Amino acid sequence: MAKNHVIVLTNLKSKIQESKLPQHIAIIMDGNGRWAKKQNKLRVFGHENGAKSVKEVVEASAEIGIKHLTLYAFSTENWNRPKLEVQTLMKLLVSSLKKEMSHLHKNNIKLNTIGDIQSLPKKVYQELMDVIELTKNNTHMTLTVALSYGSRDELINSLKEIAIKVKNNIISPEKIDESVINQHLYTHNLPDVDLLIRTSGEQRISNFLLWQIAYAELYFTDVLWPDFKKQDLYVAINDYQQRERRFGKTSEQIKTTQK
Numbered sequence: 556m557a558k559n560h561v562i563v564l565t566n567l568k569s570k571i572q573e574s575k576l577p578q579h580i581a582i583i584m585d586g587n588g589r590w591a592k593k594q595n596k597l598r599v600f601g602h603e604n605g606a607k608s609v610k611e612v613v614e615a616s617a618e619i620g621i622k623h624l625t626l627y628a629f630s631t632e633n634w635n636r637p638k639l640e641v642q643t644l645m646k647l648l649v650s651s652l653k654k655e656m657s658h659l660h661k662n663n664i665k666l667n668t669i670g671d672i673q674s675l676p677k678k679v680y681q682e683l684m685d686v687i688e689l690t691k692n693n694t695h696m697t698l699t700v701a702l703s704y705g706s707r708d709e710l711i712n713s714l715k716e717i718a719i720k721v722k723n724n725i726i727s728p729e730k731i732d733e734s735v736i737n738q739h740l741y742t743h744n745l746p747d748v749d750l751l752i753r754t755s756g757e758q759r760i761s762n763f764l765l766w767q768i769a770y771a772e773l774y775f776t777d778v779l780w781p782d783f784k785k786q787d788l789y790v791a792i793n794d795y796q797q798r799e800r801r802f803g804k805t806s807e808q809i810k811t812t813q814k
């Protein structure tokens with residue numbers, strides 16, 4: 556790495572204010588296919604390099620002190636991709652988990668999943684369970700991987716569970732509030748998302764954490780996911796820290812409460 560580049564990187568990282576860190580960052584990792592195509596390679600090559608960016612971003616987040624990182628790795632809609640691509644993504648998941656489990660554990664990172672993980676191939680499911688079990692008491696950061704995840708599915712499941720509890724007189728309808736809904740989502744153990752990043756220039760949410768991003772700051776970058784490295788995360792966090800989060804209040808109200 557060139558010396559100047561190292562200086563820029565250090566500056567970007569050191570500009571991050573610890574007191575204003577997003578507690579929860581969620582990322583829509585997009586652009587693997589286009590990245591591969593640009594190099595006349597198969598889409599699979601893009602995913603393999605995307606896995607390298609996953610490693611970078613997990614490391615960078617843990618180094619800075621982010622408490623929750625959630626990655627959209629496979630959506631409910633992704634099952635409709637060509638069979639070979641789905642198989643490759645599943646293999647990549649298993650190999651990445653195998654390769655990284657001790658590294659995650661050593662760095663006190665807890666693995667968590669959201670989505671219909673029962674629908675994953677047995678091998679993937681088992682590997683996930685092993686890493687979840689190994690890392691369950693870790694406290695430095697929670698890494699949540701969204702797999703076979705769809706936010707509408709998640710909301711439907713949660714509403715069904717609540718409806719059953721109402722029917723069985725476990726919850727009364729008047730008691731249903733945000734916290735009851737939160738408790739029935741896959742993300743029941745996670746705080747709301749503060750910063751949502753999407754790579755590759757697309758500016759949409761694609762059925763990801765619709766409820767949980769109600770007050771998230773959205774950050775879109777043209778960088779394709781396999782090119783997204785530590786410095787790109789620092790840029791996103793620096794951008795986030797320049798914003799004023801008002802949660803529906805006025806700018807004046809926010810400034811008064813900060814005094």
Ligand code: FPP
Pocket residue numbers: 584585586587588589590602603605606609626627628629633644647648651700755780
């Ligand atoms: C989107 O790019 C990416 C995916 C659907 C898969 C994301 C998977 C990884 C980054 C690899 C492994 C993940 C882990 C957690 C180890 P795309 O294929 O939609 O790209 P395109 O829009 O350019 O076609």
